[in-house]
Amino acid sequence: MFxxxxxxxxxxxxxxxxxxxxxxxxxxxxxxxxxxxxxxxxLFELSFHKVLSWxxxxxxxxxxxxMWLVLPMFNGAAYIYENYVRRxxxxxxxxxxxxxxxxxxxxxxxSFDARKAVERYIDRHGPQAFEKVISAAEREANKH
Numbered sequence: 001m002f003x004x005x006x007x008x009x010x011x012x013x014x015x016x017x018x019x020x021x022x023x024x025x026x027x028x029x030x031x032x033x034x035x036x037x038x039x040x041x042x043l044f045e046l047s048f049h050k051v052l053s054w055x056x057x058x059x060x061x062x063x064x065x066x067m068w069l070v071l072p073m074f075n076g077a078a079y080i081y082e083n084y085v086r087r088x089x090x091x092x093x094x095x096x097x098x099x100x101x102x103x104x105x106x107x108x109x110x111s112f113d114a115r116k117a118v119e120r121y122i123d124r125h126g127p128q129a130f131e132k133v134i135s136a137a138e139r140e141a142n143k144h
Contacts, residue, residue, distance in 0.1 A: 008038065008066040015070075023123065026116045033085065034069050034077035041065065082111065 012034055019027035041062060045052060052058045068076040110118065122130045 008063070008070070012038070012070055024116070024119055026119055029081060030075060030078045033081040037069055037077055037080060038066065 012031065015027075016031040016035070019031045045062070065076075068074050069080070070076070118130065121133075
């Protein structure tokens with residue numbers, strides 16, 4: 001039973017603090033999404049506690065869900081964000097200030113892992129280098 005708070009609270013708290021200190025915004029997305037989803041799970045639990053008390057498997061189910069959301073091998077929170085939440089928000093109003101509108105549009109079409117790689121590339125080479133890559137890809141696409 002002691003490992004449950006560790007999986008659902010201690011590790012996410014530690015990872016969230018590391019995300020705050022890192023220059024990348026992608027890990028912020030993972031952990032902010034986790035905390036929003038964990039809050040929804042907690043609200044669900046509080047609202048339906050009488051029903052859930054009759055389900056002996058609920059704590060185990062909650063643990064599995066939270067582990068899926070937390071563990072880096074699954075990145076469940078990022079998956080939920082990418083596939084369900086992201087389509088309902090205006091992503092173009094967020095993001096790094098260095099990105100041009102064209103870059104933001106290209107980044108929006110990428111998966112979480114691809115965006116993470118692009119952000120690392122931009123950190124190393126600068127936003128102008130990424131803009132050159134996008135322009136070259138557009139020229140190549142227009143040839144075909």
